[in-house]
Amino acid sequence: MALMMQLLILVLLPMAFLLLPGAEAGEIVGGWEAQPHSRPYMACLDIRRGDKRSHCGGFLVSENFVLTAAHCQGDKITVCLGAHNIKQREPSQQKLSVRLRIPHPQYNRETHNNDIMLLQLEHKAKLNEQVGLIPLPPAHQGVQPGTVCSVAGWGRTSAHNKELPHKLREVYLKVLDDQTCLKYPDRVIGGQEAPLSSRPYMAYVQIGSMGSCGGFLIQEDVVVTAAHCNCNLGNIFVYLGVQDFMKPGQSWQRIRARRWIQHPDFSNENFDNDIMLLKLWRSAELTEWVMPIPLPEADHHVSPGSECSVAGWGRTGVNTPSDRLQEAEQEVVSDSVCGEWYQHYDPTTMLCAGSPHAKKSAFQGDSGGPLVCNGVVQGIVSNGDPDGRPPSIYTRISKFIPWINETLQKLS
16 A cells, blocks of 8 residues: 555655655645646645644545545644635635545554545535546556656745745656665664663654654653654553664563643644653663653753754664664754754744754654753754754753643643
């Protein structure tokens, strides 16, 4: 199914596309406004989650089914068909509620494997010149490298532009070969293996059978991780005291999470408030291999230039996890510099680390892991450049000390 999903993207490309240098998923870089209603299969998804709002693309494959990405989730999804300018009420638009969401059962939010979802509409779409279907490819049909395809959407036009375009945009791109795609990094960048038992607070969070994140122990029965680590994929098990997953030892402790408490204001669109607590079924046994890490004082700011470090079992290649705990030094970057790199950067709840001139960074697979400065955890690995280039964005833990203390009190 992962292959089939890739074929759908490469052949149709209405909501995802091959990335231009410096582009992020969800962007139309270097494109232009599409001819109005030249792509009648296009769907714009309005996604509500609490008081937060985000958008995704999709495409109509039958009168009552839209295909989109599995990561496009929320409390309520409304599908708009026949749109060109999504900021206007065009006569051609049809807005339909979603009756049923069917994400792929093996979707992995961390690696984006099987990132595909069907949306069953509440009512059938009325097919006309502005609203039509797009054919699916035959099963297992490949797309040759160098094939020219097109992508369209209402996504951002650059990583540094937070504003969404009102009108549908499109661009033509060539399909890349697998070898070129495999060169894109997905790991703890520029790091090295951590010394034995040097980070006893480190936690490996196994989510269902497919997902995983990093985390860290703050008391015997509570682990902190990132809120974007999808805990709806199955049972959560926390591994403590692990150095090398290929060498099980007596230091290992495997404990199931009883509850997970995501920050109520977490935004999956811009990673605001990207913090989550995991309450374990039992207390961990504290040893030289398993030990909590101190939290910072509330609202304490780490000075730019401070030397910190990040650790995790992030991948050393595409879909190739690191068996051994890796670590990398990180220098805290000023808010002004980080704001120039990332339009969504919020200095009140986020901090930046990793010099743009260095080649050391945290990346996918390390999400939820700690940024440690002088023995105190100051950040949670949250998000960053899609190619793994520093700096990376971390959740600023000192901002959330009141929420952590309040939540711990409720859990006790």
